[in-house]
Structures are given as structure tokens and as C-alpha cells.
Amino acid sequence: MENREFARLLAETGDLMEIAGEDSFRIRSYRNAAGIIEGYPERIADILADPDRKVTDVPGIGKGIGAILHEIAARGSFERRDELLKKYPATALELLKIQGLGPKAVALLYEHLQVATIDDLERVCKEQKLRTLPRMGAKLEEKVLKAISQYRKSVGRYLLSYAEKMAEDVSTYLRAGDGVERITAAGSFRRGRETVGDLDLLVTGPDAEAVLERFAAYSRIHSVLGKGTNKVSAKVGLEGMQVDVRALPADSYGAALQYFTGSKDHNVALRTRALKMGLTLNEYGLFQLEDNRRVAGETEEQIYAALGLAWIPPELRENQGEIEAALEGRLPRLLEQRDIRGDLHMHTRETDGRATLEEMAEAAKALRYEYIAVTDHSKSLAMANGLDEARAVAFAQRVRDINQRGELGIHVYSGLECDILRDGAMDLSHDALAELDLVIASVHSHMNLDPAEMTDRLMKALECPHVRVLGHPTGRILLHRDPFPFDFERVAAEAARRGVAMEINSSPERLDLNGTNARIAKSKGCRFILSTDAHHPRHLDNMRYGLVTARRGWLEAADVLNTLGLEQFSALLRHS
DNA sequence: GCCGTTTTCGGCCCGACTGTTTTCAGTCG
Numbered sequence: 001m002e003n004r005e006f007a008r009l010l011a012e013t014g015d016l017m018e019i020a021g022e023d024s025f026r027i028r029s030y031r032n033a034a035g036i037i038e039g040y041p042e043r044i045a046d047i048l049a050d051p052d053r054k055v056t057d058v059p060g061i062g063k064g065i066g067a068i069l070h071e072i073a074a075r076g077s078f079e080r081r082d083e084l085l086k087k088y089p090a091t092a093l094e095l096l097k098i099q100g101l102g103p104k105a106v107a108l109l110y111e112h113l114q115v116a117t118i119d120d121l122e123r124v125c126k127e128q129k130l131r132t133l134p135r136m137g138a139k140l141e142e143k144v145l146k147a148i149s150q151y152r153k154s155v156g157r158y159l160l161s162y163a164e165k166m167a168e169d170v171s172t173y174l175r176a177g178d179g180v181e182r183i184t185a186a187g188s189f190r191r192g193r194e195t196v197g198d199l200d201l202l203v204t205g206p207d208a209e210a211v212l213e214r215f216a217a218y219s220r221i222h223s224v225l226g227k228g229t230n231k232v233s234a235k236v237g238l239e240g241m242q243v244d245v246r247a248l249p250a251d252s253y254g255a256a257l258q259y260f261t262g263s264k265d266h267n268v269a270l271r272t273r274a275l276k277m278g279l280t281l282n283e284y285g286l287f288q289l290e291d292n293r294r295v296a297g298e299t300e301e302q303i304y305a306a307l308g309l310a311w312i313p314p315e316l317r318e319n320q321g322e323i324e325a326a327l328e329g330r331l332p333r334l335l336e337q338r339d340i341r342g343d344l345h346m347h348t349r350e351t352d353g354r355a356t357l358e359e360m361a362e363a364a365k366a367l368r369y370e371y372i373a374v375t376d377h378s379k380s381l382a383m384a385n386g387l388d389e390a391r392a393v394a395f396a397q398r399v400r401d402i403n404q405r406g407e408l409g410i411h412v413y414s415g416l417e418c419d420i421l422r423d424g425a426m427d428l429s430h431d432a433l434a435e436l437d438l439v440i441a442s443v444h445s446h447m448n449l450d451p452a453e454m455t456d457r458l459m460k461a462l463e464c465p466h467v468r469v470l471g472h473p474t475g476r477i478l479l480h481r482d483p484f485p486f487d488f489e490r491v492a493a494e495a496a497r498r499g500v501a502m503e504i505n506s507s508p509e510r511l512d513l514n515g516t517n518a519r520i521a522k523s524k525g526c527r528f529i530l531s532t533d534a535h536h537p538r539h540l541d542n543m544r545y546g547l548v549t550a551r552r553g554w555l556e557a558a559d560v561l562n563t564l565g566l567e568q569f570s571a572l573l574r575h576s
Numbered sequence: 577g578c579c580g581t582t583t584t585c586g587g588c589c590c591g592a593c594t595g596t597t598t599t600c601a602g603t604c605g
Binding site for chain 1: 577578579587588589590591592593594595596597600601602603604605
């Protein structure tokens with residue numbers, strides 16, 4: 001059993017305990033253990049199986065949870081979880097995902113109205129029965145109905161990071177068998193879309209049939225949707241993501257890759273262009289209309305070239321002007337991973353991060369970065385133990401000392417992710433902000449202002465002379481919370497005018513700005529930073545998600561400030 | 577339930593908003 005499974009069972013039980021109204025500190029221990037196990041570098045199952053090791057040596061795992069882990073390893077569940085599942089149905093857990101409903105409401109709904117599913121919940125809201133429960137009223141019914149529709153929009157879609165892991169897992173599994181030459185994930189995943197519906201895996205090799213058979217036998221499949229000689233479709237993993245594996249002949253690999261990468265609009269435009277040239281394009285190749293002679297198909301490059309186009313990076317294939325640009329030889333030279341010289345947004349144990357500054361620096365060094373900025377939260381994020389003025393100033397001094405000693409082997413900028421208060425003011429005094437190298441201003445509260453008020457708030461925040469970056473500018477959480485509405489173009493233009501960079505936050509839950517907004521902001525003259533918002537050393541690896549997002553925004557190295565080397569970036573901070 | 581430790585039990589997480597109240601419980605970040 002993998003760590004994720006142990007973690008899921010613990011976290012799920014934590015949710016059930018919350019519905020049951022159990023002690024909040026005990027619940028926290030379950031969730032804390034789940035979080036630690038999920039990120040633990042070793043397999044918990046291996047530790048449990050090793051008689052010379054004790055699972056309680058893992059921090060956060062004591063006697064109680066240690067015993068639970070052994071029980072899970074033995075039989076896939078544990079007593080407390082089983083008991084809770086007798087009391088509340090597993091489907092009730094889904095109700096917690098509805099914004100505005102917490103554990104108390106879920107318990108009440110189940111006990112009084114037997115609400116166990118989202119459909120039940122929708123029904124009682126529409127029948128105006130929710131308001132019969134204590135402390136619940138018409139407003140809540142309305143809010144819940146809205147939250148249900150938001151929730152439904154998100155099911156069946158998965159974060160890019162989830163799709164990536166799925167693609168890797170399935171590919172690794174298939175490669176371990178015979179008959180595989182190449183496996184490539186196509187579709188919206190290859191285009192770097194922030195969420196992915198289903199995953200298309202293209203396989204070439206000498207024995208395609210065996211590969212499909214092998215996939216159909218994959219242990220993580222829980223239902224096979226279709227099985228033919230060219231393709232197997234199945235629901236895979238706990239969340240039932242649809243994965244299609246297609247076996248292809250090697251000579252049409254490029255055509256299939258092009259076809260299944262899409263987007264639909266891009267492909268329609270390409271096929272239209274092909275027709276005008278007396279050609280026809282399908283997933284098997286590019287053919288002459290008159291004699292059906294094949295012109296291209298083995299590689300994507302051949303197909304684009306035969307259509308008179310430069311090869312178009314997948315991230316741009318949305319029919320948003322990329323075909324014209326390819327024709328005229330003015331495709332952007334998109335940002336690449338190796339252009340990134342540092343990470344400018346991360347948290348440490350000072351606030352809600354999991355590691356120390358030194359540990360974050362070590363991880364950044366392993367990525368060959370030249371610099372990082374440590375940007376913990378400010379005081380109004382009390383839950384995260386945000387920094388007040390005194391702590392911020394002391395932190396700036398500590399960082400100066402660290403750099404002077406030079407023992408970390410990487411330059412550290414003292415930073416802060418400073419909350420933008422409701423009225424647009426900064427959470428810390430300007431005097432304190434002036435001590436720091438890099439201030440990111442971010443909204444973490446009052447996200448439901450009307451658009452005009454939110455626009456004013458952001459415009460006001462940009463006035464602060466110490467603000468260098470607008471952090472996760474639209475505040476969205478993918479599959480969970482829509483961006484807050486405001487006049488984006490106006491704010492982007494103002495940021496450009498004041499030299500405040502827009503952040504492309506690479507956290508797979510955010511990807512904020514998205515590609516579309518990045519492109520708009522670029523047209524307004526904005527510059528950008530790419531950063532991970534890491535709360536753990538391994539989150540520094542998330543930069544690749546921000547990278548594809550920036551590429552979807554047509555960004556080049558020159559648009560992104562943290563492509564500058566240490567000297568130049570320091571000079572920029574000094575002189576602006 | 578975990579941790580740290582005055583090694584046996586107390587501390588752990590807090591402020592603000594919302595919608596419902598009539599003084600506040602529940603939710604969120």
C-alpha cells in the first residue's frame with residue numbers, strides 16, 4: 001500500500017470524526033499524521049514490515065496512530081473508521097466539499113433530513129427544507145445551491161499535477177511490460193491545461209496488442225469502459241479518472257500525437273488550412289487530396305512543415321493566433337525551465353511552511369538556483385502565525401547576516417507575502433516593509449467584494465512603493481473557488497505603470513495568473529515572476545506547472561524577472 | 577492523539593465574517 005492510501009484513510013477518518021463532533025485536537029492529530037505520511041520520503045508500508053524499525057519514530061506518529069497504521073496494512077481499514085462509517089455514510093464526506101457547509105451542518109442534515117448525497121442536499125434546498133433546521137435560513141439555501149453548481153463544474157476534472165502523476169504511473173507500469181517503444185501523454189495534459197478531464201496515452205511499439213492487454217489488467221483500474229484492438233478506455237485510481245491508451249503504428253505517430261493533442265479549435269483551423277492547400281489531415285497522416293498520397297505523418301514537425309508552418313509548441317495550440325504567428329515566423333521563443341534562476345515566493349516554519357529557511361535554501365540549491373526569496377505571511381493571517389512588524393524587521397536582519405556569512409551557498413532575499421487588507425492598505429507599516437528586499441502583496445481575505453470595490457482595493461495596494469509583486473492576483477483555487485471578479489485589465493495596466501510584477505503562482509491548486517490573463521497582462525506591459533509558493537522543500541519542484549502556464553501565456557524569458565542572474569536581479573531591486 | 581517533559585499531563589488555534597439570532601454558532605482562511 002502506498003503512502004497516499006494511508007494518508008487518505010487517516011484524513012477521511014478525521015473528516016468523519018469532525019462530523020461526529022469529536023475532540024478537535026485529536027482530529028488534528030489524524031490530519032497532521034496524514035499530511036506527514038503523504039509527504040514522507042519512505043514507504044510507510046516498508047517501515048511497518050521491517051521488524052527493526054518503529055513507525056512511531058516518524059514525527060507525528062505516536063502509539064495510537066502507529067497501531068492504526070499496522071491495522072490498515074493488515075486489512076485495509078481500522079476499527080474507528082469502520083465504526084464511524086456505520087454511523088455516517090461515506091457519501092456524507094462529499095458534502096464537506098460544498099463551500100459553506102461544515103461538519104456541524106453535515107451532521108445536522110444527515111440526522112434530521114437524512115441528507116447523504118449532493119443530490120439529497122440539492123433537493124432539500126430546492127424544497128426549502130434546509131431552513132427548517134436550527135440556525136439555517138433562506139440565504140444559506142441559496143448559497144449552498146450556488147456552491148453545488150460550482151462543485152459539479154469541477155467533478156470529472158483533475159489538477160494538472162494529478163494528471164501528471166497518473167500519466168507517470170500508467171506509463172511506468174506499461175513500460176515494465178513488453179512491446180513498448182514510446183509512450184506519450186497527449187490531449188489537454190500535453191497542452192498544459194490547468195485541469196484535465198481524461199488522459200490520452202499514445203503508445204507505439206512492436207506489440208501494441210500486448211500493451212493494451214497489459215493496461216486492461218492494471219490493478220488500479222476499477223472499470224474498463226471499452227476495449228478494442230486499438231484502444232482501451234478505463235476508469236483508474238481512487239477518483240476514477242478516465243485513461244485512454246491507444247496503440248499506434250510508428251509511421252503515423254506524429255499525426256496521432258498532433259491529432260490527439262488538439263485543441264479541437266486548433267485542429268479545425270489546421271485542417272481548414274490543409275484543405276486550401278489540396279491536402280487532408282487526420283490522425284493517420286497528411287494526405288494529398290487528389291491521389292491520397294501521404295505527405296507527412298511520422299513526426300509533428302513534418303506535418304506542420306508540410307502545411308508551411310513552424311512547429312507550434314503544444315501550450316499554444318488553442319487557435320488564439322498561433323497558426324498565423326507560425327506562418328509569419330513570429331512565434332514567441334517561449335520561456336524554458338533552464339531560464340529560471342531563482343524562486344521568489346516560499347514559506348517556512350516561521351508561519352505555515354513545513355521547513356526551515358536553511359532546508360528551503362538547500363532544496364533550491366539542488367535545483368541550481370542562484371537565489372531565493374523567503375516570503376512568509378504577515379500578521380493578519382493569524383492562523384498561519386503571520387509576521388508582525390518586529391518579526392519582519394528581525395527577519396530582514398537575520399537574512400542580511402546569513403548572506404554576509406555566505407554559508408548557505410545561495411543568495412537569500414528577505415521577503416514577505418504581505419496581506420492586502422480590505423481597504424487596500426498593507427498589513428504591515430511601510431517602515432517595516434522598507435526593510436525587506438521583496439514584498440509580495442496578496443489578497444487572502446474578503447474575496448467576495450463587488451468588482452468595483454475589489455478593483456479599488458488592488459489599485460490602492462499597488463500604490464504602496466514597497467510592493468514589488470502582486471501575488472496570485474485572481475485568488476482562484478482550482479476546482480474549488482472561482483477567481484474573485486475585478487477589472488483585471490485596469491489593474492494590470494496600473495501594475496505595469498508602477499513596475500509591479502504579476503505573479504504566476506505555480507502551485508498546482510492555483511496557477512494564478514492563468515495563461516490567458518498572463519497574455520493580457522503582457523499586452524498591458526506587465527512583467528512577471530514565476531514562483532512556487534512552496535510550503536515544503538518538495539514544492540519547489542512545482543515550478544514546472546507555472547512554467548507551462550507562462551508558456552500558455554506566450555511569455556518569453558525577457559518577460560520574467562526571475563530569469564535574471566543574481567547581480568542583475570539585485571540591481572533591479574535596488575534601482576526600482 | 578502527539579509532544580515534551582518539572583516522566584504524567586497540559587497545551588495544542590485564532591480572528592473575522594455571515595446569517596442567524598436577540599447574544600452567537602458555524603465556517604473559513
